[in-house]
Amino acid sequence: MEWTTDDRVSGVPGEVAVLSAYERRVLGALCETLLPPGGAIAPGAADLGTAGYIEALLGRLESRPRWLVRAMLAGFDLTALLGRPPEMFHRLDAEARHRWVEASRTSTLRPRREALAGLEVLVELAYASDPRVASLIGYDGAPLVPLDPAGPPPPVELPVIGYPEVVDARIVADVVIVGSGAGGAVAADTLARAGLDVVVLEEGPAVHRSDIVDHRPAERLFELYRDGGLTFTLGSPVISLPMGRAVGGTTVVNSGTCFRTPDTVLGAWEASGITSVGPDDMAPWFDAVDEVIGVQPVPEEVLGANGDVVRRGAEELGWSGGPIRRNIRGCHGHGVCAFGCPVDAKQAMHLSYLPRAAAAGARLFSGTRVRRIRIEGGRAAGVVADVLDPETGRRRGGLHVSARATVLAAGAIFTPALLARQHLARSSRQVGRNLVIHPGAGTTARFDEPLRAWRGTMQSYYVDEKLAGGVLLEATFPPPGLGYSAGSLPGWGRDKSLFALYPHMASIGSIIGDAGVGRVGALGRSGVAIRYSLTRDDAAKVLEGIAMAAEIFFAAGAVEVYPMLPGLPSIRSVAEVRYVREGRWRPSDLHLSAYHPMGSARMGASPAGSVVDPHGRVWDVPDLFVFDGSVLPSSCHVNPQITIMALAARMAARLADSLS
Ligand SMILES: Cc1cc2nc3c(=O)[nH]c(=O)nc-3n(C[C@H](O)[C@H](O)[C@H](O)COP(=O)(O)OP(=O)(O)OC[C@H]3O[C@@H](n4cnc5c(N)ncnc54)[C@H](O)[C@@H]3O)c2cc1C
Ligand code: SF4
Structure with missing residues (x-):
């Protein structure tokens, strides 16, 4: 697709100004630094109005999560005062900002590293979900199995009452x-x-x-x-813990x-x-x-390339697994579950x-x-x-x-x-205690051939070889810029070269059977505080999951795997998997997300x-x-x-x- 600056947009319908002029400047500077124009994908974040889109998305939230983003913006901006010469991030020139971002990725100062990681996920999410960018990497959101020309069955009309019917x-x-x-x-x-x-x-x-x-x-x-x-846990490391609200x-x-x-x-x-x-x-x-x-194994026609790769690797290694059982009727493999x-x-x-x-x-x-x-x-x-x-x-x-x-x-x-x-x-003094969350890491790999792994069931094939040891692997590939994919690459590269290779990527998520060390407490009128610090045993399981995912990918023919560990952004052979297992990693070195809170009122x-x-x-x-x-x-x-x-x-x- 030919792209011109006339295509610039500033946001989504219903846009509201929710950031101050200062916060807008910081966000703009970060967007320009992370995704400048040119390189493997021509438009930069500034060309597309990515910062405006982010602000419009934030406008849909309640004040608490917005406050979190605002705190990350101001916090990251101020970290640059620690640099030489001391200056706020948004006031640095483009080259100095780039150097600050790169140094922040491996900084020993956790808030600096984590604020950047959180903001980067947001920027990449907004940029990648712009249809003009998505089409440049060939993502069209089409299902793997064509829809019936007559369309899907009529939608289910659920009788639900809400405001203003009830006040x-x-x-x-x-x-x-x-x-x-x-x-x-x-x-x-x-x-x-x-x-x-x-x-x-x-x-x-x-x-x-x-x-x-x-x-x-x-x-x-x-x-x-x-x-x-x-939504995140507080502790070491900070873990993303998303939940539905619908x-x-x-x-x-x-x-x-x-x-x-x-x-x-x-x-x-x-x-x-x-x-x-x-x-x-x-x-x-x-x-x-x-x-x-309607639970049934993922039908072969919607397993998709991501599931195929993981099956190939697991079979090559002789590891047990299979198509995942899912609650579906008439799945077409859009991969946006x-x-x-x-x-x-x-x-x-x-x-x-x-x-x-x-x-x-x-x-x-x-x-x-x-x-x-x-x-x-x-x-x-x-x-x-x-x-x-x-x-x-x-x-x-x-x-x-x-x-x-x-x-x-x-x-x-x-x-x-x-x-x-x-x-x-x-x-019993147990309310809010014993929280288990199944923390896990997303591991992404690059293949020579294009896979377009977003086509097909989002979570398709499992490997339970080490389930008894508390490690379960699942082939999971979300749409560009979302979910595991966003946090499981070592940045997209200044020239966006890694993002341009997205069609060549495959991805596995791990689930760790963790000890119930988390704790939930009430905060204010309707908020919560979730405390969770990963134990060393559970960190070892996460690392084993990353190592196993890498072995599966290399067995399936991957060129490169991204373990997302500090100082180890990528590995290029199965021999190098030992760096994952043998490294002296701390729980705070891990990039984790969790999706399964349980056990807090056991x-x-x-x-x-x-x-x-x-x-x-x-x-x-x-x-x-x-x-x-x-x-x-x-x-x-x-x-x-x-x-x-x-x-x-x-x-x-x-x-x-x-x-x-
Ligand atoms: C991205 C993601 C992917 C997942 N994938 C899988 C999967 O593939 N398979 C699987 O087994 N599990 C998966 N899970 C987890 C699974 O969905 C949950 O474990 C399960 O839905 C939890 O059920 P629940 O009834 O405990 O809570 P929920 O399903 O979360 O329901 C709780 C509901 O209560 C509402 N609520 C909260 N407070 C109040 C209040 N004060 N007043 C009124 N309503 C309130 C919430 O808005 C919410 O709708 C996934 C989770 C996520 C986030
Ligand atoms: S269940 Fe998931 S893969 Fe299947 S049609 Fe729905 S979104 Fe697509």
């Missing part, structure tokens, strides 16, 4: 459920089908297929993820991978005294979930369990953020929620729900925060060491239940969504029996 109201129900994700949706279906009057309150917006089709993946990130995906919860934006909990894990939970969670007890619950959400499925193939909760629940009479509310649990006479009696304006996020009214049972399913970060804010369930056999009993009942508070990822007693070692769903179905069935 202030008092509602009475049998059960109120907080959150509509994997746990909340399955619970709503089970309880409503048992004949109970169920109300589901969800903070996020309702999602319709047309919202997904009409927006770029980067914009969907800012719409469907909490805080635009800018009707359907994180399942709307997840990759659709469905692993049953390994028998060894269920056996350990059972051995700890938790009744009816052994492999035989859980099998029927998993069967039922599989049926509702983590930004909402444009053809409703991925059977997220808003397309599977919630319509069933609604058909059985459950009432679903969007844009309603539960503020507190109502406690009357020592028992849970319902909740109080703020009704939010979907355009501004501002409070417009209040919803009081009275219920015989209150179910928390706000996810493993916000459920413990709700409990902690009101000092509930404190006797279930157990006795009130002494757990927050809920084996059926999700909060030990300390009658009529209060937790049915989400918080209850997992430990890491499940695999992607957790169907573990959460199967446990929620089992716990909700028990609750239905007790209320009927």
Whole structure:
């Protein structure tokens, strides 16, 4: 495509000025430095108005995540005062800025390194998702299998109520459920089908297929993820921990991978005294979930080049693995599963369990953020929620729900925060503790031949050779500039040469079965603080995952692999993989992201060491239940969504029996 400066744009519809003139100057200087004009891809960030686009995206967020970006901008700008001569970054000339950026990548000053890393992800995301840039590398977002000319089946119309249909109201129900994700949706279906009057309150917006089709993946990130995906743990290293915030919860934006909990894990939970969670007890619950959400192995025609490469490498090494089981019906391989499925193939909760629940009479509310649990006479009696304006996020009214049972399913970060804010369930002192997140690294490799690995299922092939050692690998390739790809290359090169080679890249993500060392606490009226420091044992597992990914890629014929370790930006042969294994790396050297929070209100056999009993009942508070990822007693070692769903179905069935 011929590109001219007349194509310049400044942002997206609905643009709002949210940065000060100073912050705009810093952002502009950073964009120009990271992505100057010329080189392998002609337009620079300044030519395309990337800074304006970033500001427009930030305009869609609430003030807290925006504040984080503003702090990173000012912080990074000021770090240059440590240079010679001392000067703020945005005041340096182009050459000095470039040198400062390069030195910052390997700086021993963590805030300097991490502020740059965070801002670089944002700049690359905005630049790469510009359709003019995407088309220069051949990305068109087309599915691998052509769509039926008659179009996809009609969209699912889910009856959801929100502002302005509801402003202030008092509602009475049998059960109120907080959150509509994997746990909340399955619970709503089970309880409503048992004949109970169920109300589901969800903070996020309702999602319709047309919202997904009409927006770029980067914009969907800012719409469907909490805080635009800018959620992190505090500790060493800082870990990105994105979560969904929508009707359907994180399942709307997840990759659709469905692993049953390994028998060894269920056996350990059972051995700890938790009744009816052994492999035989859980099998029927998993069967039922599989049926509702259409779990099946990725069909061969949508496995895509990324899955092919990983399969080839794993088979060459004789390692066990296979096409991933996913919740899909009619998948065409668009490869954008983590930004909402444009053809409703991925059977997220808003397309599977919630319509069933609604058909059985459950009432679903969007844009309603539960503020507190109502406690009357020592028992849970319902909740109080703020009704939010979907355009501004501002409070417009209040919803009081009275219920015989209150179910928390706000996810493993916000459920413990709700409990902690009101000092509930404190006797075991375990609320918010034992947080597991499955941290992992993305490892990218370059091949001679073009792969266009974005075509096909985003997460396609697994390698479980070392699952018993806590390392699971999954071939995962997101659209350009998003997800693993953004943080798993050592910069794009000043001439954007690495980015121009994106069609030649393949990528693997690792999942580590970590120790539950994280901790969640409530912060202010609705915020949270997530503390997590990677242990040395878990850091060793991450490094083993990177080394295994590199071995798979070299076995499949890769030219170069990017382990993203300080001083080791790339390796070029299988012999060099030993540098990954033998290096003296610290946890803070690792670039990590995590997608599976769990365990922060764990279930157990006795009130002494757990927050809920084996059926999700909060030990300390009658009529209060937790049915989400918080209850997992430990890491499940695999992607957790169907573990959460199967446990929620089992716990909700028990609750239905007790209320009927
Ligand atoms: C990018 C990504 C990819 C993933 N891929 C996979 C995968 O392929 N396979 C897999 O098994 N798992 C995957 N996961 C994880 C999986 O989706 C989650 O483990 C699962 O959805 C958690 O279920 P939950 O019910 O605990 O919480 P969620 O599904 O997160 O639902 C919680 C809901 O509660 C709402 N909420 C929070 N606070 C309040 C409040 N105060 N009032 C009202 N509502 C509130 C939230 O907005 C949210 O919608 C992925 C996660 C991410 C982020
Ligand atoms: S599930 Fe993912 S790969 Fe399949 S059609 Fe939807 S977005 Fe595309």
